[in-house]
Structures are given as C-alpha cells and as structure tokens.
Amino acid sequence: MVYTIISLLIIGAILLIDKRKLKKYKNSKDLWVYFGILGLGFVLLLIHSSGRTLPTPLYWISAVLKPIISIF
Amino acid sequence: MVFKKRALKKLVKDKNEADAQPQLEDPKIEAPPEEALSTELNLNIQYLQQTFGNSSDLSFSDFELGNKKAVLIYINGLVDKMIIGHFFENIGRFDHLIKHSEFLTKTIEASDFMKQFFAPVNQVKEVRLYKKVVSAILAGNAVLLVDSISHALVINAKGWRDRDVSESATENVVRGPKEAFTENIQTNTALVRRKIKDPRLWLEKKEIGNITQTSISVMYIHSIANDKIVKEVHERLDKIDIDGILESNYIEEFIQDEVYTPFPTVFNTERPDVVAAALLEGRIAIFIDGTPFVLLVPALFTHFFQAAEDYYQRWDISTLLRLLRVTAYFISLLGPSVYIAIINFHQEMLPTPLLISLAAQREGVPFPALIEALIMEVTLEILREAGLRLPKAIGQTVSIVGALVIGQAAVEAGIISAAMVIVVSITAISNFILPAYNMGIAVRILRFLFMFLAGSFGLYGIAAGIFALSLHLCSLRSFGIPYMEPLAPYIGSDMKDTLWRKPRWKLVTRPRLLNQTNVVRENVSPKNK
Amino acid sequence: MLENGKISVRQFTVLVALYTVGTAILIIPSILAAKAMQDIWIAGLIGLGSGLGLVFFYWKISERFQFMNLVEILEKCFGKWIGKAVAFSYFTFYIFILSTFVLRDIGDFMLTVMMVETPIEAIHIIFLAVVLYGVKLGLEAFTRTTELFLPWIVILFVVLFITLLPQIEFTNILPIMENGIQPVLRSSLSFIVFPFLELVVFLMIIPYVNEPKKTKKAFLLGTALGGGLLILIATLSILVIGVTETARSIYPTYDLSKTINIREFFQRVEAFMALIWFITVFVKLVVLTYALCLGMASVFNVQDYKLLTLPIGLLLYIVSLVIFPSSTYLIEFTPIYDFYAVLWMLMPVFIWLVSLVRGKPV
Numbered sequence: 001m002v003y004t005i006i007s008l009l010i011i012g013a014i015l016l017i018d019k020r021k022l023k024k025y026k027n028s029k030d031l032w033v034y035f036g037i038l039g040l041g042f043v044l045l046l047i048h049s050s051g052r053t054l055p056t057p058l059y060w061i062s063a064v065l066k067p068i069i070s071i072f
Numbered sequence: 073m074v075f076k077k078r079a080l081k082k083l084v085k086d087k088n089e090a091d092a093q094p095q096l097e098d099p100k101i102e103a104p105p106e107e108a109l110s111t112e113l114n115l116n117i118q119y120l121q122q123t124f125g126n127s128s129d130l131s132f133s134d135f136e137l138g139n140k141k142a143v144l145i146y147i148n149g150l151v152d153k154m155i156i157g158h159f160f161e162n163i164g165r166f167d168h169l170i171k172h173s174e175f176l177t178k179t180i181e182a183s184d185f186m187k188q189f190f191a192p193v194n195q196v197k198e199v200r201l202y203k204k205v206v207s208a209i210l211a212g213n214a215v216l217l218v219d220s221i222s223h224a225l226v227i228n229a230k231g232w233r234d235r236d237v238s239e240s241a242t243e244n245v246v247r248g249p250k251e252a253f254t255e256n257i258q259t260n261t262a263l264v265r266r267k268i269k270d271p272r273l274w275l276e277k278k279e280i281g282n283i284t285q286t287s288i289s290v291m292y293i294h295s296i297a298n299d300k301i302v303k304e305v306h307e308r309l310d311k312i313d314i315d316g317i318l319e320s321n322y323i324e325e326f327i328q329d330e331v332y333t334p335f336p337t338v339f340n341t342e343r344p345d346v347v348a349a350a351l352l353e354g355r356i357a358i359f360i361d362g363t364p365f366v367l368l369v370p371a372l373f374t375h376f377f378q379a380a381e382d383y384y385q386r387w388d389i390s391t392l393l394r395l396l397r398v399t400a401y402f403i404s405l406l407g408p409s410v411y412i413a414i415i416n417f418h419q420e421m422l423p424t425p426l427l428i429s430l431a432a433q434r435e436g437v438p439f440p441a442l443i444e445a446l447i448m449e450v451t452l453e454i455l456r457e458a459g460l461r462l463p464k465a466i467g468q469t470v471s472i473v474g475a476l477v478i479g480q481a482a483v484e485a486g487i488i489s490a491a492m493v494i495v496v497s498i499t500a501i502s503n504f505i506l507p508a509y510n511m512g513i514a515v516r517i518l519r520f521l522f523m524f525l526a527g528s529f530g531l532y533g534i535a536a537g538i539f540a541l542s543l544h545l546c547s548l549r550s551f552g553i554p555y556m557e558p559l560a561p562y563i564g565s566d567m568k569d570t571l572w573r574k575p576r577w578k579l580v581t582r583p584r585l586l587n588q589t590n591v592v593r594e595n596v597s598p599k600n601k
Numbered sequence: 602m603l604e605n606g607k608i609s610v611r612q613f614t615v616l617v618a619l620y621t622v623g624t625a626i627l628i629i630p631s632i633l634a635a636k637a638m639q640d641i642w643i644a645g646l647i648g649l650g651s652g653l654g655l656v657f658f659y660w661k662i663s664e665r666f667q668f669m670n671l672v673e674i675l676e677k678c679f680g681k682w683i684g685k686a687v688a689f690s691y692f693t694f695y696i697f698i699l700s701t702f703v704l705r706d707i708g709d710f711m712l713t714v715m716m717v718e719t720p721i722e723a724i725h726i727i728f729l730a731v732v733l734y735g736v737k738l739g740l741e742a743f744t745r746t747t748e749l750f751l752p753w754i755v756i757l758f759v760v761l762f763i764t765l766l767p768q769i770e771f772t773n774i775l776p777i778m779e780n781g782i783q784p785v786l787r788s789s790l791s792f793i794v795f796p797f798l799e800l801v802v803f804l805m806i807i808p809y810v811n812e813p814k815k816t817k818k819a820f821l822l823g824t825a826l827g828g829g830l831l832i833l834i835a836t837l838s839i840l841v842i843g844v845t846e847t848a849r850s851i852y853p854t855y856d857l858s859k860t861i862n863i864r865e866f867f868q869r870v871e872a873f874m875a876l877i878w879f880i881t882v883f884v885k886l887v888v889l890t891y892a893l894c895l896g897m898a899s900v901f902n903v904q905d906y907k908l909l910t911l912p913i914g915l916l917l918y919i920v921s922l923v924i925f926p927s928s929t930y931l932i933e934f935t936p937i938y939d940f941y942a943v944l945w946m947l948m949p950v951f952i953w954l955v956s957l958v959r960g961k962p963v
C-alpha cells in the first residue's frame with residue numbers, strides 16, 4: 001500500500017515537473033509517445049511495488065543466446 | 073494560484089478598459105496637459121495648482137516684471153535657495169537694467185531679457201507646453217511665467233542636499249581608492265569619467281518608471297564592449313514597465329537571465345574604480361539615480377571572487393588571497409554537511425583518536441548530528457540577521473548574548489557538541505570572506521540543502537548535490553555568456569585573471585567572450601617591459 | 602533540429618574521455634585480471650589498440666553520412682520504416698539495457714561498500730534525478746559540467762597515483778605471458794566490449810559538435826586518454842594488491858584506494874577516491890540517457906527530446922531495480938553479455954556494408 005502511494009507520488013511529481021512542456025505540446029501527437037512510455041512505466045512501477053518480482057529482460061536475452069554460444 | 077491569476081487578469085483588463093475610455097475632465101481644469109500655455113497668467117497658475125493638488129511644497133512667488141505680473145514657480149527643497157535669492161536680487165535692479173538695455177535696443181521683451189540675463193549662469197530653456205512645465209518643475213527647475221506671454225522660462229536651479237562622496241561602506245580596501253558612489257547619478261557618472269578620459273566612453277540615458285521617472289544611464293566603452301551585449305541590455309531595459317524604480321535591484325530582477333537561481337547573474341558595486349575596471353574589460357555599467365549601487369553586466373561566477381583590492385596588491389598576494397577565498401567558499405558551502413556525513417555515515421574516515429574524542433563529546437548530546445547542525449545554523453542566521461539592522465548599541469548586546477548562547481552555554485548545557493560549534497563558526501567566518509554579499513547569500517541558502525542531503529545520504533548525497541549544483545551553474549548564462557566561463561567552457565586565455573591573477577604585464581588580452589573585436593589590452597611583453 | 606546547442610571539439614574530447622573511464626574504472630581490473638592475470642597491461646594495450654580502431658570505424662561511418670545522427674543514418678541506410686525499427690530495437694535493447702547496467706552499478710556499489718543500510722531505490726532515485734536534470738538542461742550544460750569536473754578527476758587521480766607509489770611491487774607483474782597469449786586475448790575482448798564498444802552512442806553527439814570534421818582526432822584522443830587511464834589503474838591494482846586480490850575483489854579500484862596510508866596520517870580516503878568514479882559514472886549515464894532520449898525522440902518524430910526525459914527515466918529506474926535478480930546472476934551473465942554486445946556491434950558493420958553497396962550516400 002505504501003509503495004503504491006509512493007508510485008502515485010512519483011508519477012504525480014513527473015507530471016508536475018513536465019506541466020509546462022505538456023501544455024506547450026497540448027495538441028500534438030508527441031503526447032501519445034509521452035503518455036505511452038509513462039503509462040508503461042506506471043504499470044511496471046505498480047507491479048513492482050505490489051511485491052511481485054518483474055522478470056529481468058536479461059532472461060530472454062540469455063534464453064536466446066545461450067544455445068548459440070554453446071555452439072562455439 | 074489559478075484563481076489568483078484570473079483575478080489579476082481581470083484587474084489588468086479593467087484597467088485597460090478604463091484607460092481606453094476618455095476620462096471625465098474636471099470642469100475646473102480648462103487646459104488639458106497636451107495643450108500650450110495660456111497667455112493669461114492666472115489661468116496658468118490655476119491649472120498648475122490643480123495639477124499638483126495644491127501641494128504645500130510648491131511655491132509661487134509673485135512679483136512685477138516691467139509692469140507685468142510674473143510668477144516664479146518651484147518646489148521647495150528641490151531648488152537651490154542661493155539661485156532663487158540671486159534671481160530676486162536681480163529683479164530689484166531690473167528696472168535700471170532694462171532701461172539701460174532699452175537704451176541699446178528698443179524692443180526688448182522682458183522675458184527675453186531675463187533669458188539672456190540668466191543664460192550664462194544657468195541653463196535656461198523656453199517651453200510652451202503644460203506637460204513640459206510640469207515635468208520641469210518636478211525635475212527641480214524654477215519656472216518663470218509672465219503675464220501675456222505664452223511661453224515659460226525654465227531656469228535650472230536644481231540644488232538639493234546630496235550625500236557627499238564618502239568612503240565605501242560595503243567594499244573596503246586596505247590599499248586603493250577609497251571613494252564610493254553617492255545617490256546622485258550625475259556625481260556617479262562623473263566619478264567614472266574622471267577615471268576614463270576617452271571620448272569612447274559612451275553614456276546613454278533612459279527614464280524608467282511610469283511614476284518615479286528615474287534616470288538610468290547605460291555606460292560602456294564603445295569599441296571595447298560587445299555591441300550585441302549592449303543591444304541586449306538596451307532591449308531588456310526598454311521592456312521594463314513598472315511604476316517605480318527605487319534601487320538597482322528593481323532593474324536587476326528585470327534584466328537577469330534566470331530568475332529561479334540563488335546565484336546572482338548581475339554584479340553590483342559602489343566603487344567607481346571597480347566600474348572603471350569592468351568597463352575596460354568590456355562590461356557594461358548601468359547607473360540608477362537614487363542609489364550608490366551600480367550594476368555591471370555580464371557578471372560571471374568568477375567575478376564574485378574578485379575583490380577590488382586584488383588589483384592593488386602584487387599578483388602573488390592577490391593570487392593567494394583568491395585561492396583562500398575559493399577554499400573558504402567551499403568550506404562555507406560544505407563545512408557542516410561534510411561533518412554531518414562523516415559523523416553519521418563514514419566514521420571510518422576519521423583517525424581513531426579523533427573519532428574517540430568526537431564520540432566522547434557527542435555522548436551527552438540528545439540530537440542526531442543533522443538536528444544539532446540545524447539548530448546551530450539557524451541560531452547563527454538569526455543572530456546575523458538581527459545584528460545587521462540593529463542600532464549599533466543594541467547590536468553589540470546581541471552579539472555578546474549570541475556568542476554566549478552559541479558558544480559556551482549550549483555546549484555546557486549538553487545540547488550541542490563542542491566540535492559542532494567549531495564547524496559552524498568556521499563556516500560562518502568563511503562566508504564573510506566573500507567580497508560579494510549576494511554570492512555569500514547563495515551559499516548560505518545552499519548550505520542547508522547540502523546539510524539535508526548529507527543527513528540522509530552521507531557523502532553520496534553531497535556528491536549528488538554537487539553534481540546538481542554544477543549542472544545548474546553550467547546552465548546559467550549572464551547576458552548570453554555562460555556563467556562558468558572561463559572554467560566551463562574552458563578558455564585558456566581567460567584563465568589568467570580568474571581564480572588566480574597573473575602579473576600585470578601578463579594580462580595582455582581582454583576576456584574573449586565579453587569582447588570580440590578589440591582584444592589586445594596593452595602591447596607590453598615581458599621583453600620590453 | 603532536435604538539439605540547438607553546440608559543443609566545442611575540446612569539450613567533445615573531455616566527454617569521450619570521461620565516458621570511456623565511466624563505470625569501467627572500478628570493475629575493469631577485476632574483469633581483466635580474471636583471465637589475463639599479471640599480463641593485464643598487455644591485454645589492456647591490445648584492447649585499447651583495437652578500441653581505437655573501432656572508434657575510427659565509428660567516425661568513418663559518421664563522416665560517410667555527413668555527420669547525421671545514428672537514427673538518421675539508419676533511416677538513410679535501410680529506408681524510413683525499417684531504419685526506424687532497427688533504431689528502436691537498438692536503443693531499447695542495447696543503449697537502454699546499458700544505461701540500466703550503469704545505474705545498477707552505482708546502486709550495487711553504494712550498497713556493498715559505502716551505505717549498507719540505505720535502500721537501493723533511494724540511491725537510484727537520487728542519482729537518476731541528477732542525471733535527468735542534466736539531460737533536461739541539455740547537451741551544452743552537461744558538457745560544460747563535464748569540463749568543470751575534469752580538473753577534479755585529474756587531481757584525485759594524481760593523488761591516488763602518488764600515494765600508492767611507495768607500495769608498488771614490481772614482482773607482481775612477473776612472469777610475463779606465463780599462460781601464453783590465449784587468455785590475454787580473451788580478456789582483451791572483454792576490454793573492447795566494455796568501454797570501447799559502448800562509444801557508439803557518440804554517433805548521436807558528433808552532429809552537435811561545432812566542427813564535426815575535426816572530431817576524428819578528438820574522438821581518438823579522448824578514447825586513448827580514457828583507455829590509458831583504465832590500463833594505468835588496472836596495472837596499478839595488480840602492482841599494489843596483487844593478481845589474486847584484484848581478480849577476487851568486485852571493486853578492486855576501491856580496495857586499491859583503501860590501501861593508501863602515508864605515515865598513519867593520510868589514510869582512509871577511499872570515500873573521496875570514490876568521487877572519481879561517481880563523476881565518470883555520472884558522465885557516462887548522462888551521455889547514455891541523453892542519447893537514449895534523443896534517439897527515441899527521432900524515432901517517434903517527437904519535436905523535443907526533453908519531453909521524453911522523465912518517462913524514460915521512470916523506465917530506467919524500474920528496470921534498473923529488476924535487471925539483476927542476484928549478484929551471482931551478474932557473474933553468470935557476463936560471458937553472455939560480451940557476446941550480446943558484439944552482436945550489436947554487427948549493426949554498424951552492417952550500415953557500412955549497405956552504404957558500400959549503395960554507393961556514396963546523399
């Protein structure tokens with residue numbers, strides 16, 4: 001619960017800092033990119049703060065690369 | 073916030089609408105200010121009395137001038153009584169004089185005679201508009217109105233009491249010129265002119281402040297100062313729209329590049345020699361009437377470490393003093409925070425005997441180091457602020473009480489450890505070393521931030537704080553010049569007069585970014601020295 | 602134009618040098634010593650030589666495409682959409698992962714040696730906040746900051762070097778080439794991968810140097826300075842604390858500064874020596890994050906890269922927390938990472954080949 005509140009605070013802080021920039025690009029498609037990345041970050045942050053461990057991207061990398069390396 | 077903004081907008085809008093509507097004329101005022109003077113003296117007097125709201129310091133002296141009624145109007149206190157007395161003395165001899173001159177030329181008009189009579193001594197001008205008359209009176213002139221003549225004579229009788237040129241109170245030197253600016257802009261510009269006798273020393277005058285009409289002068293040496301910066305200064309000054317300018321800070325806050333920074337990006341000084349030196353470097357001075365503090369732009373970080381005396385002592389001495397100042401700057405910025413960090417997080421950095429003695433001291437202290445330091449620092453700031461503006465007699469009491477509170481009593485009561493007292497006092501004294509008061513304040517503010525960082529993250533927090541601070545400093549600009557120049561961007565040729573000062577004969581070139589055209593300062597090389 | 606600022610050639614050199622030193626300064630001695638043993642300096646020199654070749658190659662690419670930035674080069678090379686896709690995957694899977702490594706390095710280091718009780722989240726947030734602030738201020742501001750830090754690094758390094766001189770034992774680097782050339786070459790590969798391969802991000806910065814044509818010398822000089830410093834540090838740690846200690850320790854440079862002791866007076870200064878590392882890691886992370894934001898902005902046609910700084914920072918923060926589930930995983934992953942990085946190295950080669958086939962571009 002505490003972590004969820006902290007996550008919300010972080011997102012709030014980010015939006016607050018970017019307030020002026022967001023206003024400047026109000027009607028451009030740039031905001032889609034912005035909120036796309038921010039949303040992804042938010043979801044990950046929520047999952048992480050809820051106590052579940054996120055898989056590291058390195059697992060996938062090593063899963064793909066290990067067989068190839070073993071050839072050498 | 074939003075509501076406030078809206079209310080403000082409405083207010084501005086209302087005001088603009090009100091301005092747009094023609095204001096209801098007071099029926100008594102027959103002549104609007106744009107109009108020319110009336111030939112009837114009484115009407116003119118009536119109008120002026122209305123305009124000034126019958127102010128008691130506005131004096132109207134009636135007399136007769138060649139059978140015509142005349143009046144001399146001036147503001148008491150703004151004019152020199154001697155000049156007025158001289159004027160009326162001559163009025164007595166007037167008849168005789170005018171007869172004498174009539175003898176030469178038949179058709180002389182009384183006021184023309186007055187004009188020629190006074191012209192050699194005082195600047196005399198003829199004006200025909202009410203507006204001009206009013207502003208002339210306000211500027212401290214005496215205005216002569218004569219019946220049946222539709223113009224007024226403005227006699228320069230300015231002469232109010234000014235503070236004399238005296239010794240500088242805020243920037244003292246052991247060696248070097250002692251004089252400081254006064255509140256009078258003409259005296260101030262003259263003080264600089266006396267040092268730089270060159271026609272290329274240009275002075276451009278402006279009047280800023282809708283109500284105060286304060287005179288502002290921009291001074292620079294043409295062909296040395298960078299034209300772009302001069303233009304920029306003018307543009308920024310012209311943008312100012314305010315009712316009153318009372319001190320140079322009014323201007324400073326309008327023209328500085330970055331508002332949200334503790335660091336000053338405009339330099340101020342009350343010493344003519346500092347202004348002259350800055351002008352020779354290609355910087356630009358802004359004089360403001362009514363204050364002895366003159367603004368210098370662009371102001372870079374290193375300028376705030378240079379005292380006037382650095383140039384009046386030999387180079388080795390001033391180099392050492394400057395290095396001392398930089399060291400003191402770091403101590404005053406980081407002193408308490410490094411102590412907190414080491415006590416809280418990095419005890420292993422201290423030699424064991426010192427650690428033991430510190431631990432023994434801190435044994436009875438009930439607070440963590442951060443709180444301890446905060447108590448001390450806040451007390452110190454309060455004492456400092458209290459001592460600053462108190463009458464001298466009380467100020468001494470405050471410092472004695474403060475010394476007792478801050479020093480012995482607090483330690484003996486076990487609230488503060490003795491080591492903390494040492495750290496805080498060294499920090500405070502280090503802060504006083506900085507020649508520029510406003511730079512010192514920046515450090516005072518930041519010191520608290522660093523203390524919090526150190527209290528929560530130790531040296532790591534301090535390092536992060538230093539990074540953020542350096543980023544901030546490097547992002548600042550003063551009139552387009554990077555604030556940290558010549559350290560970053562590094563300009564080798566400008567390093568000679570920054571944190572250290574090379575011998576005079578090595579200071580051959582002027583700072584590069586301030587000035588692009590006229591770089592060479594002197595042609596003295598060590599060989600033909 | 603995404604970036605309006607311009608930096609000077611000199612500033613570029615400093616940036617490259619400190620970036621090269623980057624995270625490597627603390628870890629590289631142990632990585633090199635693991636295989637090359639006392640021949641660390643030979644491996645280092647071989648690595649530096651090949652690294653310089655690599656940098657020259659990067660510069661050639663940049664020159665061939667009239668100093669466009671990496672995304673523009675890829676778009677030019679592979680067409681708009683494929684180029685964008687390649688650039689996107691490059692930035693997400695290489696630069697982004699690399700940035701999280703760097704951030705995590707700071708967190709792990711602080712957690713293991715300096716502040717054991719502080720939560721890693723707080724350490725990451727503080728560091729990232731400063732880095733993002735730098736990126737938001739723009740290229741000019743953080744480059745100037747880098748320049749401002751340079752004298753401190755030099756001073757601290759000279760102090761480190763001089764104070765360690767009395768403890769040097771030359772027998773530590775003998776015998777030379779005990780196990781043949783094979784392990785030396787293997788560890789020089791790690792050296793190439795670790796700092797030099799990562800210099801590819803400067804393809805995003807070269808376009809904003811005021812005289813891009815003069816960057817060749819600056820790029821090579823910066824790399825040589827940074828690489829030289831690394832070799833010096835690695836050799837120094839072998840000379841002072843010996844091969845076994847260097848290889849076994851996670852942060853040999855830190856242990857090295859712990860041994861500083863001049864007459865019981867000047868000692869326990871490792872916290873100050875860690876400042877060298879803080880600065881270089883800071884520079885490295887700022888450059889990486891800047892390149893990342895700039896790259897993403899060009900991929901998505903965002904007008905202002907500063908808009909993306911904070912969301913990308915948020916992602917960096919989360920991923921850096923989860924990237925290594927355990928410290929053993931790091932050791933397990935290192936050989937895979939070498940391979941992975943080399944794989945990404947194929948991309949510039951590919952660009953080169955395509956541009957050769959297509960003839961001179963533009």
